Amino acid sequence: MRYLDSLANITHRVRHVQGVDHRLTEIYLLGNTKALARDFMRSLPCVKRVVRVQDAYRVLGRHGQEDFPHEFEYNGVTFNQKSLHVFAGLCAVDTPEHVELMMQALQENGQVCTRMGAYKPRTSPYSFQGHGKDCLPYVFELAGKYGIRIIAMEVTHESHIEEISRALEDTGHPSGVMLQIGTRNTQNFELLKCVGRQDEYPVLIKRGFGITLNESLNAAEYLASEGNPRVIFALRGMKSNLGDPHRNFVDFSHVPVVHRLTRMPVCIDPSHSVGTRQKSPDGLMDVMHVTAQGVIAGANMVLVDFHPKPAKALVDGPQALLLDELPLFLEDVRIAREAYLKRVALFQSG
Numbered sequence: 001m002r003y004l005d006s007l008a009n010i011t012h013r014v015r016h017v018q019g020v021d022h023r024l025t026e027i028y029l030l031g032n033t034k035a036l037a038r039d040f041m042r043s044l045p046c047v048k049r050v051v052r053v054q055d056a057y058r059v060l061g062r063h064g065q066e067d068f069p070h071e072f073e074y075n076g077v078t079f080n081q082k083s084l085h086v087f088a089g090l091c092a093v094d095t096p097e098h099v100e101l102m103m104q105a106l107q108e109n110g111q112v113c114t115r116m117g118a119y120k121p122r123t124s125p126y127s128f129q130g131h132g133k134d135c136l137p138y139v140f141e142l143a144g145k146y147g148i149r150i151i152a153m154e155v156t157h158e159s160h161i162e163e164i165s166r167a168l169e170d171t172g173h174p175s176g177v178m179l180q181i182g183t184r185n186t187q188n189f190e191l192l193k194c195v196g197r198q199d200e201y202p203v204l205i206k207r208g209f210g211i212t213l214n215e216s217l218n219a220a221e222y223l224a225s226e227g228n229p230r231v232i233f234a235l236r237g238m239k240s241n242l243g244d245p246h247r248n249f250v251d252f253s254h255v256p257v258v259h260r261l262t263r264m265p266v267c268i269d270p271s272h273s274v275g276t277r278q279k280s281p282d283g284l285m286d287v288m289h290v291t292a293q294g295v296i297a298g299a300n301m302v303l304v305d306f307h308p309k310p311a312k313a314l315v316d317g318p319q320a321l322l323l324d325e326l327p328l329f330l331e332d333v334r335i336a337r338e339a340y341l342k343r344v345a346l347f348q349s350g
């Protein structure tokens with residue numbers, strides 16, 4: 001640091017990421033970095049790696065480095081491009097009874113992560129907008145009761161972050177929260193800056209449904225550039241009639257693309273991609289098929305809608321899986337994951 005301070009026309013920013021085994025310190029040099037010799041920088045004490053930043057995603061990008069570790073641990077759960085976690089849960093919180101049935105089913109199936117929507121961005125202003133902060137106390141308390149460590153929860157305004165923090169405080173922090181940026185807010189830059197400036201919670205950012213992949217990856221970079229590199233990128237299908245009869249055009253072929261371009265773990269959301277419980281003649285629902293397609297391509301997280309009584313769900317009932325389908329769903333994910341790991345081994349040995 002003393003050496004860096006002595007350089008003219010170069011400033012630096014330091015960022016730490018806590019992994020399981022070690023804490024990674026990244027120092028970003030800004031200014032006339034062309035004047036610096038890579039080998040010399042590498043020879044400085046404590047320097048493990050020198051990377052010349054080549055593309056737009058300065059913090060989250062891979063910059064041509066094949067082995068470029070980037071992982072984070074949150075509330076006992078580790079996320080990187082090799083891990084896989086399922087976040088099954090309610091699209092929208094409706095009643096405490098449904099939240100409890102959901103969380104009980106998760107615990108019975110060994111799950112510690114879930115999704116629970118409290119703030120819902122809706123197409124119509126007359127539709128149910130989510131219970132907001134009113135439901136947070138019972139959602140967090142029930143999470144604690146059933147051993148849930150992380151709840152993915154969308155925020156649509158910066159004030160929601162404070163509401164979540166206050167409710168966690170009031171209930172004694174029974175669970176953790178992963179803030180979610182929805183597809184409608186992918187380019188809400190002021191929201192991105194607010195969510196990026198806090199480092200209490202990791203962030204799941206959905207790909208914008210009508211913009212390019214590059215634009216969505218830049219949106220993720222907003223979070224990291226503001227100071228929060230604990231970002232997961234979610235594919236959730238693109239708005240296009242070419243995807244009919246699915247709700248969105250499934251884009252899970254981009255899982256390996258995002259792995260290649262960035263260091264972010266990649267999530268898939270089969271529910272909002274497909275949007276129905278339609279089954280093909282083989283007996284598998286399209287939701288299950290596309291989940292397997294994403295997992296066999298290396299996805300690191302699956303965000304999926306379940307509901308104890310889909311007919312009574314206030315949001316997205318038609319795409320929700322039933323609680324007694326959870327064991328089947330998890331087994332199907334396990335099969336696809338095993339196939340993915342075998343494929344990786346096959347190509348690494350060849």
Ligand code: PEP
Binds near residue numbers: 117183269
């Ligand atoms: C959601 O996950 O509840 C949601 C609204 O998703 P999206 O932003 O992808 O539409």
Ligand code: MN
Binds near residue numbers: 091272315316
């Ligand atoms: Mn939804």
